[in-house]
Amino acid sequence: MVAALLLSGLCAGPVGAAEPVLVFAAASLKTALDEIAAQFEGETGQDVALSYAGSSALARQIEAGAPADVFLSANPDWVDRLVDQGLVRRRDVVPLLSNRLALVAPAQDGSAAGIDALPDALAGGRLAMALVDAVPAGIYGKQALGTLGLWPALQDHIAQTDNVSAALRLVALGEAPLGVVYATDAQAEPLVRLVSLFPEDSHDPILYPLARLGAGERGFFDYLQSPEAAAVFSRNGFGLVAHVP
Known part of the structure; x- marks a missing residue:
């Protein structure tokens, strides 16, 4: 599994070094999220490990115990499923982006x-x-x-x-x-x-919910809702549903 490979790499870091924030994200977010993660790392010194795949595959990895800190799905249903299973708290889910x-x-x-x-x-x-x-x-x-x-x-x-x-x-x-x-x-x-x-009324709204899984992780989760992140998402064509003013 990708998550297992990433985790093994994280554990090999220097003793005492903060572990990277492990982010599972829909493949369609790669261009924007790579840039946002680099900005965050430059501003905070905190590393971010990004794992991209289909939202369904990522959700199933989380169900199987993958240690993701943040999950950005291209469909609310997969996050709702994790909430129903008690793997994500509803208060830790933010409707972040939209698409066409x-x-x-x-x-x-x-x-x-x-x-x-x-x-x-x-x-x-x-x-x-x-x-x-x-x-x-x-x-x-x-x-x-x-x-x-x-x-x-x-x-x-x-x-x-x-x-x-x-x-x-x-x-x-x-x-x-x-x-x-x-x-x-x-x-x-x-x-x-x-x-x-495609006509917007031909399908359900395309929404990207942001979910926080790691109880102690807030930095990158909050940064994804910041004006700095919003500017990158917007430049890459995403609609902004919610962000920190």
Whole structure:
């Protein structure tokens, strides 16, 4: 498990040194969170260990005992599940960010039509998506395609990946002609271009709750709600739901 590998690395530090804050975060947050963690480390001297994956995989690792201090999920359901199991206290959950769902194509492909043209626009290829029954981006994507009446025609033409970043890579490398990812992914990856945003009412709101698991950890948890972090999230295309003024 990633968490176990990270923990073994943490234990190898100098005697007396503060252990890094272990953060589990949805893969779609990597660009912004890498920058925020570097800022925090520079300002405080406290190290941050970041582990990215699909929210479902991370939540299951926490259920199995992974020692995460902070969890940033791309879907409230996985945090609610941890709350129901007594692994997170409700008062330690903050609705932090929002996002949009996007259809993307390889940057060099200027011919890709919009959402309404699916599945004909695939031209025999597959639509890259995160796992449609487990990973938030895939769940939102399946929901949106279903609302728009497109899922029955597309369900046998999906290339499913473990997380949204992997779906993005398939499109960036030209291995899939189209993909369903977050708008922030489309902004961060120069090898893809935004074809269209899905209507917001075609799927549940895309919300990223922030949860604190370590009883003694507050520094990075609070920093993620700060104006400094908010500026980075906003620059990377995330909507701000809550932050410390």
